[in-house]
Amino acid sequence: MPDKMKRSAFSGQHKKNYDGCKSPMMRILALKPKGLALPSIHASMVKAFRELGLNVLDIPVPYKDSEIRRLLRESQNQFDAGFILDLGVDQSFIQKFREFQLTLKIPWIIWFVDDPEGYGFPDSCEPEWTHLFCWDREIAQRLSLHENWKGRPILYLPLAADPDIFSPENSSPGLIYERGVFVGSTRHENAFLEEAAVSIPETKEAEDEIWKIYSRDLTQPLDDLLWDHLAVAEGKPKESIQPDPLAKIWIRVFAFRLGRRKRVESVSRLLNGGAVFGDKGWWDFLPDHYQGRIGYGDKLRTVYNGSSFVLDVRQPQARTGLTQRVFDAGCCGVPVLTEWTPELEVLFDTERELFSYRTIEEGIRKREELLISIPTALRRAEEARGRVLRHHTYTHRVRGILEALKEAGI
Template sequence: MHAPSLPWPASGRGSQGASGFWDKARIPRFRSAAPRVLLFTSGYFLQREIVSACARLGWQVFELPLPEGGRGTSEFVERLLAAAVEFAPDFALTVNHLGLDTQGRLLSLFEKLALPLASWFVDSPRLILHDFPGQPSPWCAVFTWDADTVDPLSAMGFEQVAHLPLAADTVLFAPGKVGKPAWDADVSFVGDSMARPLAALKKRLKAHPRALALALEAAPGFAASPEREALAYLRATSPELLALWEALPDAQARLDLEQTLTWEATRLYRLSRVATLAPFSPLVAGDAGWRAMLPAGGFKYHGPLDYSLDLPGFYPRSHVNFNATSLQMKGAVNQRVFDVPACGAFLLTDHREQMDALFEPGREVVCYREPEEIPGLVRHWLDNPGEREALVAAARERVLAQHDYTHRMKAMLKTMRRRYA
């Protein structure tokens, strides 16, 4: 974010109007049971679900659109200051730190406003906050979907860090949504092949061919490693690549190399698992990279699907929905684990350590650990529709009871109220 020209002096000295503004802005928070939430919006994932959950809870939300590019401008700051007085929020909320600047200027503004900010990470904080100074603030509470990132975020200096998993919008993902006959399949998979993001990263790193080549060579090892993050893996196993990473000219290039390792590992991981589905003629929905990567024959293809318009109707058209999680989250579960059972459909997913705290294994969720297990599990669940339906019913009951986004927003409010009321 470029340094904004604030519409009121920051200190308020020498200006009765400015002083009066800050007096109006710095108000007691969390005085009523239903909070008022100022939400940064950009059309990004999860923002729509937050709005829906808050509406169902009876909370008032003021949506503050972010400028193009996701960073603040003077006009954005003016709208933020106006909303702070006119809407009088109890707290502000952003996803993945969107809208915040690397220098911490906007965070300092929240401190002046005495307005708490919640930032909910649903992608790797390491890849978002790479080499950023000035991010921690006592007025910023951080929530993360991945329990493995709680300690690293605390180590960055954030004083309030809480694990807050993903969930489902059970109004959007509900049984009875109409799908298309073309989506009918015994087995289906929805996901990105990672071909496009990798192509973009390779282009940006072409000036560093040795580092790029070593990162691609290291990907299979990282995919199989218990190390959660690419940089930790480099430090533990690849001294030459780590030295090349350290020698890169700037933070963006270092991030690009970490992402290359993560996305190539994810590509290989997903490919090895989706490929085992060939005997069941699965429907693979996603980018064109799948056609180039998967073996010829045995697969049906569909283009990318819209999350909210298509997926609620797509999942119930398959007897078995298959999941292979991105390796930016080796311990956490992704959105599909909640959405598929929410709409009354069956999911076979890769096991994640954090899964067992969310669903009862074997009764509410079915997992594979190695690719060799997949064909046998798929065959069993295709051949036993009664078992499949019983598990779906139990999983959906769990989602409705504990894993709707209203549950996550209530948990967030409890944390924010405890710290800032």
């Protein structure tokens, strides 16, 4: 570690830190992003850092140039590391983040809970000062091997839950949502892909053809399926077209369109009368069941606790990563019906703790099973809650981060 990082204005303060040893308190600069769930995840991580004995300055991501200059001026030699989710999300800040790192010269803990390539990675990060974590195991492995990434391997760090926010509530005389609930958007919002999807001709015919194959087994890697389809359509080997920028845009557009189709069809058929919360796009598909938007936190906890089960459908930007719903609903002790992914087998006991499906038809069977066999569903839900509390809270995630920093000599 550079000498500059070892010097501390708080060098007289000592406290038992995360490794149980008496040592100077580590100082973290935490930049809070905007968004729906991100501010809450950030707050839970900051709380966990502090509970484990770290000194955290928690401030919003600076968006204006004057704010960035002031922060750089006032932060010199004041921190041992920085923490940020999804590079702060704001594009103007992301464009300046690498310069920001080079000026401060402290290690940055960057936790991606969305596809890093959507935030300019790897060009947006300075390898020397970057310690990357990603919620999706396959994405972490793939980007660690990216030819343009010269930094440390990206470490797998799945999402988690905060038991102070998500927990069981006193049961009302009857469930509010007897047919289950889904909370989420119709699609992964991306203005560029929305515009591109409209501009690419003949997308509906190709989309129908690919969906027919994809819907037979939703565990298929969608990107691989799309590249195979495009290679056949172009009459060229897949490897020869993968570097083509236009081909990459085609893949992203179709992943976007098929992700939206999967979510709409899955929610429409798997809930079959349940309630839907999310963006206004749901009104076009399920007007009788759309309940509007809902904030992340206490209101969402009440909705989960008032439901017979929580439905989970993953977005296309996730290769194998689990969504927030699995952890939050699980922490509430509510049954979860989730799309299967290999990471379920790593993080949960799928036979004892969750209900999972690989096709919509299998999901319908699992839905009926959990609605009919209520004692079994509740036992699984309680087992899932125990699993989350033992292994999947933000305190567990912060411990994982600190252990990784310790191994890196920080």
